[in-house]
Amino acid sequence: MDFNYSDEQQQLAESLRKFLGAQYGFDQRKAIVHSASGASDSVWATFAEMGLTAIALPEEDGGFGGGAVDLMAAMEACGEALVVEPLLDNVGLAGRLVARTGSAAQRAALLPGLADGTRRLAFAYLEPGRRYAADPQATTAKRDGDGWVLNGAKTVVIGAPLAHTLIVSAATPEGASLFIVDPAATGVAASPCRTVDGQRAADLRFEGVRLGADALLGTAGGAQAAIDEALDFATALLCAEAVGAMRYAVDATLEYTKTRKQFGVAIASFQVLQHRMVEMHIHTEQARSMAILAASRVDGTDASPAAVRERQRAVSAAKVKIADAARLVSQEAVQLHGGMGMTEEMKVSHTFRRLTMLAQRFGDADHHLARFARVS
Structure with a gap:
């Protein structure tokens, strides 16, 4: 196995380190952490300009068709600077789920915006009292005509206070399913918090949240x-x-x-x-x-x-x-x-x-x- 990064990966990481060194020093990071939003829009925009938000997305969805190896060096640079912007949660979780399970219309609605930095996503899957379990049980979605009704709770959703769109896992009669949810929808309640390492997260509750048929990602029970x-x-x-x-x-x-x-x-x-x-x-x-x-x-x-x-x-x-x-x-x-x-x-x-x-x-x-x- 080759343990060396490619020239392109090294160049991206060095460009990112140079930016973070100039614009994301320790004092600057502290100011961002204690700001109202807990993240910097200008930093996020720069990440998008560098292609970080698009590297792992398919080319047909506005990305570069890369993978985890292509992002490794950049993620190391983010680790060195203790970046609090939820890059991993957008690219590695929510964005990947939309790219892997979404219809052409759903991908077109969400992924180009993620790639260019104008849309942020968050994946809500952890449930209270279930530690690391990834299969949804406490959050359920039931059919209601052509749509769905979502009920339940999610905990410690990293990046939720910053997200324009939530990807939520829920138990349906067919099994685990994924839904696109507007965080401002009626019945969605968020309790924002700051994690011990400075990131913004939220506990979410869903009470009778009505979703259209187009909110389902992929097939019911196949997530x-x-x-x-x-x-x-x-x-x-x-x-x-x-x-x-x-x-x-x-x-x-x-x-x-x-x-x-x-x-x-x-x-x-x-x-x-x-x-x-x-x-x-x-x-x-x-x-x-x-x-x-x-x-x-x-x-x-x-x-x-x-x-x-x-x-x-x-x-x-x-x-x-x-x-x-x-x-x-x-x-x-x-x-x-x-x-x-x-x-x-x-x-x-x-x-x-x-x-x-x-x-x-x-x-x-x-x-x-x-x-x-x-x-x-």
């Missing part, structure tokens, strides 16, 4: 495979983002130990700290290798049961490694910074929070260990 595939795709992108955050933590900690002095010498000269820094570096590189493997597997086009199991095994193995590495690297980074590592003024403390969230999202280590064993 679960598409949901599972999109979650694996998004998990691979999340692993790349975590690698970027870990790399920043390693670099920032190394720089700090070179300048912090104790007993008249830089603490980087202490052998025991050198060993800890080496361990942080090794875990980050191992995590990167697993992230590349996961990205290559989710980009496969084979939908046979054997290929699906192989994809699930690779993604779960990568997520287990990412979760373990994120915990070790983030904790070591804070400890080696001393008390300063816990302060709001240090970016490393915010990196700790982001890595903690990334380790839990889409399933923690225990969840993915169980899935790895189940599909092996």
Whole structure:
């Protein structure tokens, strides 16, 4: 397997890093996090201009027909900068589901806007009290004439306060289904919140929400495979983002130990700290290798049961490694910074929070260990 990025992928990542370095510094990020919306429209527009919102979309829908491997380097750059704009949720989840399950009319209505940055989506699938379960049960949709009536609740929907359109999973008599929902529709109630790492999310309630026949994505009861595939795709992108955050933590900690002095010498000269820094570096590189493997597997086009199991095994193995590495690297980074590592003024403390969230999202280590064993 080739662990090197292509020239195009490296150029995109470097362009993104240059932009983020100039326009998304730590103080600028803090201002965005504490703004009314919790995201920057100008940053999102720049992401669209760079093609980040279109890379993984089909060419016929205004995208470039790329995959997770094409986005990996860019997601690493986003991880380094702790970007709070919901790129992963738009491109890796909601957009992918529309591209994979939507009719020509539905794709034409939603995806060109996603590609050019004028429309933002959010995928609502987690339900209260069900942890990481991806099959809808508490949210239901029943037929009502030619349309549907949606009831239920979703929790921690990342990007929902910013979304123009929601993609909602619901249980129908036929099985798991997906629906396009207007967040401003009658019967939709949102309770916005800010996650511990600065992203905007919301808990959603649906009470008698009436949907037209054209709100159904794909066929009734046929959505679960598409949901599972999109979650694996998004998990691979999340692993790349975590690698970027870990790399920043390693670099920032190394720089700090070179300048912090104790007993008249830089603490980087202490052998025991050198060993800890080496361990942080090794875990980050191992995590990167697993992230590349996961990205290559989710980009496969084979939908046979054997290929699906192989994809699930690779993604779960990568997520287990990412979760373990994120915990070790983030904790070591804070400890080696001393008390300063816990302060709001240090970016490393915010990196700790982001890595903690990334380790839990889409399933923690225990969840993915169980899935790895189940599909092996």
